[in-house]
Amino acid sequence: MSQTQMQTSSRAAATAAAPTLEVRDLQTHFFTRAGVVKAVDGVSFTVGRGKVLGLVGESGSGKTVTGFSILGLVDAPGRIVGGEILFHGQNLARLKEEEMRQLRGNRIAMIFQDPMMTLNPVLRVDTQMIETVLAHTKVSKEEARQRARDTLGMVGIPSPDERLKSYPHQFSGGMRQRVAIAIALLHRPELIVADEPTTALDVTIQAQILAEVQKLCAETGTAMIWVTHDLSVVAGLADDIAVMYAGRVVERGAVSEVLDQPLHPYTHGLIGSVPSRNKRGEKLRQIPGMTPSLLSLPPGCAFRTRCPRAQEDCARDPALSELLPGRLARCFHPHVATHGSAVQGSVTQGSPA
């Protein structure tokens, strides 16, 4: 136990300066019979030690595939075709399967969306936890069990000794997600990819889990990518935000700045469509149109068919460029260019705790 801690701290000290993860121009395509689906097509972001990045977008925008790409879990017909995933400077996209396996669940962990589906129904919780410990460290089964028990206690599961002997179906959804989080935390990973882990839970449990995850990250210095479509979760949890649309990051920046003053029209629309407590009785605002099919994306800005600010030059591809200090957006006609007070909708900053 102490040895692992020492390892973690020395590892962390050596790399304190560099970001934990830097994704550069990641491209993950799916080669289907109907054509090439560019699920992720040029995604870049960085996550520093102990920081939380909110990866936001609607369904099909490529956020989950980005998460799977980082862990090397993209299955055929999908494949990472370009870009770099630098984890402490090491390019994960180039790693061999066995090297990647040693990182997975060990230094990089993932939490899935639906806690009802992530635990194997026919294996006991202790089996599923101990095997994770044993996959990465040479300890006795008893030590592994000890560690599993401690971690269960850490995520707030009462009487972990008894719960270890239970099967997943004997847990509630919230408890199962805690078990999944405990499994992710077993090796004190440096990076956690959380794929909408609270979406399937009710609001009370969601708030509890968010608070605990935040605390754990701060304590252990774990970097986290929190994939979600829920802006209010990001507002309370993340340090930075990356907004994805049709496989690309369209806007990036510190979470408070982006939410207060979105540059990209898509981010603007997304924030405008969040139901707010102040506008009771009013019709909810929405972005017109539908998400385009990734099979037949038009050239140029993918959002231009739904964008109120689109002009002829949007048929060219805008680059992700720094429009304000620390603020990147992929747009020719961002909201900032006219006047700063043009921002109308603002997300309610829901505090998770």
Place this chain on the structure above:
Amino acid sequence: MAVYLLRRLLQSALVMLAMSVIVFIGVYAIGDPVEILISPDADQMERERAIKALGLDLPLWQQYLSFLANALRGDLGRSFVFNEPALQLILQRMPATLELAFGAMFIALLIGLPLGLYAGLKPHSAGAKVVMAGSILGFSLPTFWVGLMLIMVFAVQLGWLPSTGRGPTVEVLGLRWSFLTWDGLRHLAMPALNLALFKISLVIRLTRAGVRETMLMDYVKFARAKGLSPARVTYVHVFKNILIPVVTVVGLELGSTIAFSVVTESVFAWPGMGKLIIDSINVLDRPVIVAYLMIIVLMFITINLLVDLAYSALDPRVRLENK
């Protein structure tokens, strides 16, 4: 658990009772054994005497009640043809059929599970396509034809295996088994393989479907995200989940193999129960037919119970207690 078993036992007894009525009436309906058993030359007196001796002069309900009373004492009647107790006649043949059926099931699992796993894990490989095409043959080729082909190739042309009979037997627990000697095993090989062919295909297809379905589950991806080795993901996380449907079907198949392996037993002159029941039906040997069907019913009830117990062992979500 005890309550569950007790209730299950009671249900089984009712099923047995209902089956005995159906079987008895059914056998009564298919014809009068007197015409076949008693020689046409016999005069009226002899006929009457024989009918009385066999108890065939009584009305059906009386015949049934006396059968039931005897059955409760373990006496399922005497064969008209062999003049031996029907139960004893069947039990004598049972080891032959049992070893044939279990041998076939063993081969089916031994070959079917690995091939099904392979076809499920690598569905687009050439090998998987060959396996799947082969399984169609296993389904569609008639048993008797495959049996004859086996005999032609392995017994007649190559001369590797004997074509008929059980070979030497060894007595264990008062019953005669042939799988305990090398020569007996050689006799068993061909009929067991013949009988297994259909089941191999069945197990392959079930396993493959199960693997393909399970591989898409979130918990398999999560298991990979935990950094488990591919072997552990396949043989623990996937395999334990696909065993559930396989156990069900294999259980039911085992029952029907024991009961109805008539064709294979006939082709290989295997002295099992299947051959006995066909012979008995031909001469309308009522007590043997009834006793046989009752034993088969009992066997299916037992197998179903065992399958349910295996279920609860494999799938923790299954509870056997009645609510």
